[in-house]
Amino acid sequence: MTSKSLRKTIQQMNQMAPQRAQVMAADCPSRAVLGHITSRWGVLVLVMLLERTHRFSELRRAIGGVSEKMLAQTLDALAHDGLVLRVAHQVVPPHVEYSLTPLGREAAERLEVLVDWIEDNFPLILDAQQAHTQQAA
Template sequence: MEKTSKSLRAALSSRATRPANVLAPECPSRAVLSHVTSRWGVLVLVVLLGGMHRFSQLRKEVGGVSEKMLAQTLVALEGDGFVLRTALPVIPPHVEYSLTPLGREVAERLEVLVDWIEDNMPRIVAPQV
């Protein structure tokens, strides 16, 4: 049987050849990781998998997020190239948010984690009781 997973040592040594290293404190990939895995970042990305949303729609679907936090999250994700902000030239202003191809890739990976958490909640909370 062929071994398909890398050892920890091999995985860590392969990081030296990558353009980014999230384990290095000075690496900018840490900021991207923070944006993507933040409380609101995960939820926004997963909601946008469903297609384009206006700000008010996003706020409604991502229950509990304030306008300020949603705006900050969208700016960060847009800056990282995951979210596309489209301002339409109408009155009143109409802004739409959608995923870029890169954003779709990361959101699909997060969706797997979100699904796993939802599916396993009984097992997760059982030890807490």
């Protein structure tokens, strides 16, 4: 193979390879995924599912403040993005379980670090909030 044909082959392979997302670009569709993962409920759902597979009602009880509608929308978006697996068992009453896909597990593990950091540093965050409020007054 000549160097010219090798370069052409490499160019063709690069054109066929999926491009990395450019989340900073205004029109990049990866922003929707970022929104799903980092939404108020997305973070909490993903971190909850790190423990184990959960039923809808278990997630609803464990995640304080989430409505059924928002939990259903969040789970649907995360499943659509390939992060959550929804398994419906054909029984009466209906039995649906949610678990993380390998991709979802990777994302959830990264989010868990952030959640732990927030919990560990919350007293400092509260102090900073109070100082900011006092300066603004």
